[in-house]
Amino acid sequence: MKTKNLILFTLISSSFLIFIVSIWKILATLQGLNIQNFNLQIIFIFGVLISFANLRIGNKIKDFYKSILFSLIFVICDGYLIQKLPLWYNIGIFLILYFFVSKINKYGFENLREQHLTQVIFFDFLTLFGILFFSFVILFPFYMMLITSFKTQIALLVNPLDFSINFSQDLKSLFKSYFVIFESYNFGRYILTSAIVSVGTVLITLIFAIPAAYAIARLNFFGKTFMSTSILIIYMFPAIVLVIPLYTIFSQLGLRNSIEGLLIVYTATTLPVAIYMLQGYFKSIPKELEEAAILDKLGWFGIITKIIIPLSIPAISSVALYVFMIAWNEFLFSLMFLDNPNSFTLSRAIQYLSGDAETPRQYLMAGSVIVTLPVLFIFVYFEKYLVSGLTAGSVKG
Amino acid sequence: MKDTLANTEKKTAYILTLPAVALVFAIILFPIFANVWISFKEVELKDIRIPEPRAKKIVKSISEDTSKIKILYKLRNSSLIQEIRDVSFQDKFPKNFEIKKLDPRCEFKKYILKCKFGDWPAKYRENFQVEFETNDGSKIDKKALKSIKPKLNGTSDNILLNTDFTLKNFKKVLLDNEFVDLLLTTFYYTFFGTVGSIIFGILTAQMVNQKFYGRTFMRSVLLFPYVAPVVALAYTWELLLDPNSGTLNSLLINYQIIETPINLLGQKYININVLGFDFKLRLALTTVIMFEIWRYFPLAFLFILARLQAIPKELYEAADVDGASPFQKFFNITLPQITAVISILFMIRFIWNFNKFEDVFLLTGGASGTRTLPINVYQQGFAISDIGMGSAVSIVIVALLLMFMFFYFKLLGKRVDEN
Numbered sequence: 043m044k045t046k047n048l049i050l051f052t053l054i055s056s057s058f059l060i061f062i063v064s065i066w067k068i069l070a071t072l073q074g075l076n077i078q079n080f081n082l083q084i085i086f087i088f089g090v091l092i093s094f095a096n097l098r099i100g101n102k103i104k105d106f107y108k109s110i111l112f113s114l115i116f117v118i119c120d121g122y123l124i125q126k127l128p129l130w131y132n133i134g135i136f137l138i139l140y141f142f143v144s145k146i147n148k149y150g151f152e153n154l155r156e157q158h159l160t161q162v163i164f165f166d167f168l169t170l171f172g173i174l175f176f177s178f179v180i181l182f183p184f185y186m187m188l189i190t191s192f193k194t195q196i197a198l199l200v201n202p203l204d205f206s207i208n209f210s211q212d213l214k215s216l217f218k219s220y221f222v223i224f225e226s227y228n229f230g231r232y233i234l235t236s237a238i239v240s241v242g243t244v245l246i247t248l249i250f251a252i253p254a255a256y257a258i259a260r261l262n263f264f265g266k267t268f269m270s271t272s273i274l275i276i277y278m279f280p281a282i283v284l285v286i287p288l289y290t291i292f293s294q295l296g297l298r299n300s301i302e303g304l305l306i307v308y309t310a311t312t313l314p315v316a317i318y319m320l321q322g323y324f325k326s327i328p329k330e331l332e333e334a335a336i337l338d339k340l341g342w343f344g345i346i347t348k349i350i351i352p353l354s355i356p357a358i359s360s361v362a363l364y365v366f367m368i369a370w371n372e373f374l375f376s377l378m379f380l381d382n383p384n385s386f387t388l389s390r391a392i393q394y395l396s397g398d399a400e401t402p403r404q405y406l407m408a409g410s411v412i413v414t415l416p417v418l419f420i421f422v423y424f425e426k427y428l429v430s431g432l433t434a435g436s437v438k439g
Numbered sequence: 440m441k442d443t444l445a446n447t448e449k450k451t452a453y454i455l456t457l458p459a460v461a462l463v464f465a466i467i468l469f470p471i472f473a474n475v476w477i478s479f480k481e482v483e484l485k486d487i488r489i490p491e492p493r494a495k496k497i498v499k500s501i502s503e504d505t506s507k508i509k510i511l512y513k514l515r516n517s518s519l520i521q522e523i524r525d526v527s528f529q530d531k532f533p534k535n536f537e538i539k540k541l542d543p544r545c546e547f548k549k550y551i552l553k554c555k556f557g558d559w560p561a562k563y564r565e566n567f568q569v570e571f572e573t574n575d576g577s578k579i580d581k582k583a584l585k586s587i588k589p590k591l592n593g594t595s596d597n598i599l600l601n602t603d604f605t606l607k608n609f610k611k612v613l614l615d616n617e618f619v620d621l622l623l624t625t626f627y628y629t630f631f632g633t634v635g636s637i638i639f640g641i642l643t644a645q646m647v648n649q650k651f652y653g654r655t656f657m658r659s660v661l662l663f664p665y666v667a668p669v670v671a672l673a674y675t676w677e678l679l680l681d682p683n684s685g686t687l688n689s690l691l692i693n694y695q696i697i698e699t700p701i702n703l704l705g706q707k708y709i710n711i712n713v714l715g716f717d718f719k720l721r722l723a724l725t726t727v728i729m730f731e732i733w734r735y736f737p738l739a740f741l742f743i744l745a746r747l748q749a750i751p752k753e754l755y756e757a758a759d760v761d762g763a764s765p766f767q768k769f770f771n772i773t774l775p776q777i778t779a780v781i782s783i784l785f786m787i788r789f790i791w792n793f794n795k796f797e798d799v800f801l802l803t804g805g806a807s808g809t810r811t812l813p814i815n816v817y818q819q820g821f822a823i824s825d826i827g828m829g830s831a832v833s834i835v836i837v838a839l840l841l842m843f844m845f846f847y848f849k850l851l852g853k854r855v856d857e858n
Contacts, residue, residue: 078694180733256455280813283794283836286826287469287470287474294487310465310467314463373797396674410675413671429658
């Protein structure tokens, strides 16, 4: 039992070490370092040795000194004896090793006898592995998008692995792609269109959704249950099947290539979610408040504007943020309805830009950064509001 | 008294819901029915423009005489395929104008020239000319004359409104050699995308459900792919996977893992040797599915995390007392608690992935074996410009979805009964 646990522990921990060192090596390669191989075997041997030595030493030395000691040994062997690499790389390796050793410090020889230790170790390292893996896999494309927008065409072609940014150049040449897409590709106009369409959709959706949600939450009328169940079913219905009829109807009515057309479609597609989210919240408002209002002879308009809206500002703002994000990100309808560059939204403009094979990709990435930033900013800043709404099944994708 | 109160409540409710209901009906429900109608018609993209009678007004002076003028109207039918019936024409002139030669189809009354041109066949063109002279000999302002636009009216058949129906579209869609392939591709894309995103969702939710430093930040980061605009993400991935100078291929070559770049989005099949068995993997489709999983696992993550946080801690404490292993805890406590969420997620994601258009469209445009049904709607309707065919494919999508929902709810209903 003890040997089995020992072997498993060293195997798992050294695989984990390989994994973190490899991620660091990939990132270092992308800064222009010439690293041609991962030296997997050597790192694995080091991992096994460190894990074993760590167990052996146990509590005889303070954890802090132990970590420093192992890290230094590893850095000297890996960074200077095997391959000579710059200082910043080795500092990174040192920190990684310090992190690694401090993670395995909590295991000692006495623990190895514990029940289910292999599984505990497995889960512990799987969590660590998962956190790093998912952060890397998710953030990497975003990182690449941002860096590419600061590079030049030639630099990208010469060494696609060099992600370092030359900060010594002046700001104007650093942000050149951004200047170009604003000056020659008219991005200012697209941002404005996107902003108008998104904010417009939010306002119209709220104007339509608040009364409807109030009626569904509070009033008794024939067809109420039918309405509240059909909201969700309608929400599940695919946009792609609406495209052809809407295209034909909009063509005949002359609504294509117009902001009005987009506003109508976006409002209609976001209404079901908005109503669903709002009515859930309205139901939680105590009824007594409205009863008092009725005694004061307030009509439904007064009840909604004077009682319901002020009390549900959090819910309304989270709905507004969602609808904004949906409208801002929307692509399918803007692709179908807009073919005149004067009425493009940002997403459509970027797609149009990419249609031309000549367009340098740093411009494409600069456009992507511009379209992504507002959404990520809103999301990170208002995360608390948004996450509760997301779980209510709101943003469609 | 009570009855009238209930009545006013009803009335108010209808007033409050009517705008929303009307809009949703017009933009979502009506098009679904319109699809059925269009799918039984032979309509092409160029047919949907309503034919219009048009006139271009050209003002010409006659010799040196400034009090005389010749006006040429270039008349035409804007449609190349449809006729316009009972075309009427109307143009206004200044009060001192007198007409010289009057076309028998026209009359000039109260300084308004009215003509009835009858029926115009498709592609019809005519140069229609009138001459005027001022009765007081004053000079004619050509610019002012030109700025008055003639009005033309006519009736034409709207090809969408007639009652000629055909089964051609459905025959073409269903009997197409590639239809089975299309269905399979859509199914692979939907199924593996759904299952993959749920598996990753479980893993990440389990992970974030533990306490560690930077946990809230991690939760935000995990949701980034889901909230960022698809256009930006798709082009970033395209750049990342590019065979010529993409980061991924360059990295793999740099580490000598591969020798020649792999075109992950442009190659239909790749031969893979597993344990001595050669088999073909649909490469581009797999890449697209990976993107799909990457982009949509956050939704699964969020749903499952919310459920995990609601599981009572006592259950795990009791399991600890009984000496259960982490795996046992996961399979006997966690998994049964999240099955309900997973089955809802499976349905939602299955339906949405089944209809996903943007992701595949932006990554491959439906090339190299990634043509799914929604892509086919676009290709039929807009690339081949056959609106009728596009609608027929949409109807197939709706029918398959309804079938899926029906079976899903039947199965789910049974399971609920058993519990």
